[in-house]
Amino acid sequence: MNKINLHLIEYAISSLLRDKVKNIFIFTIMTILIFLLSSVLFISNSIKHELNQTVSQLPTLTIQKYKGGKVEDIELSRVDSILNIAGVKDVIPRVWGYYYFEYADVTFSIMGIDNYATQYNENLSKLVEDTTKTDILDNESMLVGKGVAKILEKNYYKEYFNFILSDGTIKKVYIGGVFNSNIELQSNDMILMSNDMVYEILEIYEDKATDVVVQISNPEEISTIIYKIRELYPDVRIISQEDFEVSYENIFNYKSGMFLVLFIISLVTFFMIVYDKASGLTSSQKQEVGVLKAIGWRVNDILVERFYESFIISFFAYSFGILFSFYFVYILDAPILRNIFEGYSELKTSFDLPFVLDFQTLALIFFITIPIYISSIIIPSWRIATLDTDEIIR
Numbered sequence: 246m247n248k249i250n251l252h253l254i255e256y257a258i259s260s261l262l263r264d265k266v267k268n269i270f271i272f273t274i275m276t277i278l279i280f281l282l283s284s285v286l287f288i289s290n291s292i293k294h295e296l297n298q299t300v301s302q303l304p305t306l307t308i309q310k311y312k313g314g315k316v317e318d319i320e321l322s323r324v325d326s327i328l329n330i331a332g333v334k335d336v337i338p339r340v341w342g343y344y345y346f347e348y349a350d351v352t353f354s355i356m357g358i359d360n361y362a363t364q365y366n367e368n369l370s371k372l373v374e375d376t377t378k379t380d381i382l383d384n385e386s387m388l389v390g391k392g393v394a395k396i397l398e399k400n401y402y403k404e405y406f407n408f409i410l411s412d413g414t415i416k417k418v419y420i421g422g423v424f425n426s427n428i429e430l431q432s433n434d435m436i437l438m439s440n441d442m443v444y445e446i447l448e449i450y451e452d453k454a455t456d457v458v459v460q461i462s463n464p465e466e467i468s469t470i471i472y473k474i475r476e477l478y479p480d481v482r483i484i485s486q487e488d489f490e491v492s493y494e495n496i497f498n499y500k501s502g503m504f505l506v507l508f509i510i511s512l513v514t515f516f517m518i519v520y521d522k523a524s525g526l527t528s529s530q531k532q533e534v535g536v537l538k539a540i541g542w543r544v545n546d547i548l549v550e551r552f553y554e555s556f557i558i559s560f561f562a563y564s565f566g567i568l569f570s571f572y573f574v575y576i577l578d579a580p581i582l583r584n585i586f587e588g589y590s591e592l593k594t595s596f597d598l599p600f601v602l603d604f605q606t607l608a609l610i611f612f613i614t615i616p617i618y619i620s621s622i623i624i625p626s627w628r629i630a631t632l633d634t635d636e637i638i639r
Contacts, residue, residue: 250549257553260533272562279566279614280573286606287574288583291598298599300490304337305467306459307484308474316482318453323478327459330473332466338454340440342447344408349396354435357443385442386421391597392433394423408446416446534629544630548623555622559615567607575600 261268308327310319321338328336340357358369387406389397397406397420408416418438444451459474461467471483537547573579578598 250546253546253550254553257550257557260550261554261557268558272558275559275562275614275618276566276569279563279610280569282614283567283570283606283610284574284579284582286603286610287570287601288579288598290601290603290606291574294599294601300486303486303489304458305461305464305486306471306474308457308459308478309482309484310456310478310480311482312480318449318455319457319481321452321454324457326477327457327474330470330477332461332463332470333459334462335460337458337460339456339458340443340447340449341455342443342449344436344446346396346400349400351396352434353393355443355446356435356437357440358437359440385439386419387436387438387442388422388424389420389437390433390435391423391425393436394420410446411448416442418442418446531629534626538630544627547630548627551622551626552619555619556615559618563611563615567610574598 308319310317319338324336324338327333342355344353344355345351346353397403402420405417405419408418410416424437438446443449449455459470461470467485471485474481474483534547538544575598583598
C-alpha cells in the first residue's frame with residue numbers, strides 16, 4: 246500500500262494523453278496563473294528587501310532648516326552646538342542636492358564627499374576608503390551610479406559630463422568611475438564628487454550645508470536629544486530613522502495595493518477553474534469510472550489514479566510557472582510589472598531587483614494551487630466511484 250503503483254501512473258499518463266487538448270489547456274492556464282502570482286510576490290519581496298536595506302543605512306537623525314515652509318541650507322556653525330548635547334556621538338554636515346538633466350528628462354542626486362571626514366553609513370565609508378586609494382575625487386572627477394552611467398552613455402557622455410550652472414557657464418567634470426552598492430534603491434541615480442565641486446555646481450555657500458546628520462550612542466535617548474535640539478533651534482525639522490521607515494512603508498503599501506488587485510484577479514480565475522472541475526465529472530468520465538469498477542478496480546485504485554492525473558498537471562504547472570517567474574523577475578528584470586512599483590520615469594530608483602529566495606512564498610503558492618486543484622479532481626471522482634457499478638454505467 247505504501248509503494249507507488251507504476252501501472253497506475255502509466256494509466257494516468259495515457260488518460261491525460263487521450264484528452265490532451267483539454268489537459269494542455271488546463272496546464273497552460275494554471276502555468277500562467279502561477280507565473281503571475283509568483284512574479285507579483287517575487288517583485289514585492291525583492292523591493293521590500295531593498296527598502297529594508299535602505300532604511301538600515303539611513304542616519305539616526307537628519308536635521309533640516311525650515312523657513313517659510315521651505316527647506317533652506319543650514320549653517321555649519323550649528324554643528325558644534327549640537328555636538329555638545331549629551332548623548333550625541335557625532336554630527337556630520339552633508340552637502341547634496343538634485344541636478345536636472347534636461348536632454349534626458351531625468352534628475353540626478355549629487356552627494357558631496359570629504360575624504361577625511363566621517364561618513365554617515367558603512368557603504369559610503371567603504372566607498373570613500375576605496376576612492377581615496379585612487380584619488381578620484383581629488384582630480385575634479387566624479388563617481389556615478391550604474392543608472393547614471395547608462396543615461397550619460399546613452400547621451401554620448403562617456404568620459405565627462407558638462408554641468409550647466411545658473412549663470413549659463415559650464416562646469417566640466419570627468420567620470421572617474423562607476424561605483425557599485427548593495428543598495429541600488431539608494432545609489433542607482435547618485436553622483437559622488439568632492440564637497441568643493443558640489444558647492445560650486447549647486448551654488449551653496451561654503452559656510453552652510455544641505456542638512457546635518459546626527460549619530461546617537463544610545464537609541465533610548467533619541468526622543469530626549471530631539472527635544473534638546475528643537476529647544477536649541479526651533480526652526481529645524483528633525484527626521485528620525487523611524488520616520489523614514491514609516492514613510493517607505495506607506496509608499497510600499499500603496500504600491501503593493503495595486504499588486505494585490507492582480508493577485509486577487511489571478512486567484513479568482515484559478516478558483517473558477519477549480520469550481521468548474523469540482524462541480525462534477527463529464528458523462529464520458531463517469532462511464533470510464535463505471536467501466537474500471539466493472540473490470541475489478543477498487544475505489545482506492547480509482548482515487549489514486551485520479552490523484553496521479555491531477556498531481557502531474559498541477560505539479561508541472563507549478564514548476565514551470567515558478568521557473569518562468571524566476572527568469573522573468575531576476576533575469577529579465579520584470580518588465581511592465583515592476584513599473585507598477587517604480588513608475589514610468591526614464592531613470593528609475595532601481596534597475597536590478599535583488600534575488601530573494603523566500604521559501605514561505607514558494608510554499609504559499611504551492612498550497613493555494615496544487616492541493617486545491619487535486620481536491621477538485623478527487624472529490625467528484627470519489628462521489629461517483631462510491632456508487633454502484635450498474636448505476637454509474639446507466
